Amino acid sequence: MNDLTDLYQSVILDHNRRPRNYSVLPTANRVGSGNNPLCGDEVTVYVKLEGDKIADISFQGSGCAISQASASLMTLNLKGKTIAEAEAIAGGVMNLIKTGQVDENELSDLSALAGVHQFPARIKCATLSWHAALNAAKGEAQPVTTEKGSD
Numbered sequence: 001m002n003d004l005t006d007l008y009q010s011v012i013l014d015h016n017r018r019p020r021n022y023s024v025l026p027t028a029n030r031v032g033s034g035n036n037p038l039c040g041d042e043v044t045v046y047v048k049l050e051g052d053k054i055a056d057i058s059f060q061g062s063g064c065a066i067s068q069a070s071a072s073l074m075t076l077n078l079k080g081k082t083i084a085e086a087e088a089i090a091g092g093v094m095n096l097i098k099t100g101q102v103d104e105n106e107l108s109d110l111s112a113l114a115g116v117h118q119f120p121a122r123i124k125c126a127t128l129s130w131h132a133a134l135n136a137a138k139g140e141a142q143p144v145t146t147e148k149g150s151d
């Protein structure tokens with residue numbers, strides 16, 4: 001299991017160093033945000049919803065490596081999915097994070113998040129962006145503010 005743990009850590013560290021889809025999405029018509037005061041994690045998720053499909057998705061945030069890597073992985077895995085598909089994927093990920101049980105075939109790179117299971121205090125870090133994404137996708141349409149804030 002040590003090799004697997006190392007692999008998971010390398011995925012987490014890679015996504016934390018080079019987060020994917022890290023931007024404000026100018027075409028977004030849904031926004032969701034969340035924060036985890038226990039750790040200081042913050043994330044804002046931008047979704048371009050077309051019908052019931054997540055046509056595009058991005059995020060910005062700050063916080064620990066797990067929270068930012070999870071958000072990065074989230075954008076890669078929810079882009080192009082319907083809301084129903086996104087809910088199913090998010091449900092699988094949250095189960096994975098809480099139990100550490102991996103289904104390699106279904107979860108691919110998301111399996112990296114299984115390692116969080118060993119650190120119960122970090123579970124909220126990992127689930128934060130997924131909740132924000134679902135809230136965004138299922139929420140009311142709203143304009144995106146692109147005003148520059150402090151990082």
Ligand code: ZN
Nearest residue numbers: 039041064125
């Ligand atoms: Zn955190």
